[in-house]
Amino acid sequence: MYLIYQGFPFTKKSSSYNRHYWRCVHQKPLNCKAGIVQIVDVNRFKVMKSEHSHPLITERRKPGEFKALMAKQSENLHK
Numbered sequence: 001m002y003l004i005y006q007g008f009p010f011t012k013k014s015s016s017y018n019r020h021y022w023r024c025v026h027q028k029p030l031n032c033k034a035g036i037v038q039i040v041d042v043n044r045f046k047v048m049k050s051e052h053s054h055p056l057i058t059e060r061r062k063p064g065e066f067k068a069l070m071a072k073q074s075e076n077l078h079k
């Protein structure tokens with residue numbers, strides 16, 4: 001499940017009784033700190049941090065691309 005804000009996709013990280021916490025999907029790979037809180041009762045969104053540590057990435061990683069990359073890396077290791 002994704003939330004798109006200003007073109008950036010966010011993914012739900014955690015929930016408390018009436019709040020959902022959304023973090024940028026690049027939080028881990030790019031150490032991005034952007035986040036949004038969704039207040040469920042009033043159905044409102046509050047931006048915690050709107051700056052991203054990266055530009056807007058619109059290109060999606062093709063399925064299998066990551067696997068191929070890993071295979072290539074282990075190939076190199078065995079040389």
Ligand SMILES: [Zn+2]
Binds near residue numbers: 008026052053
């Ligand atoms: Zn981000």
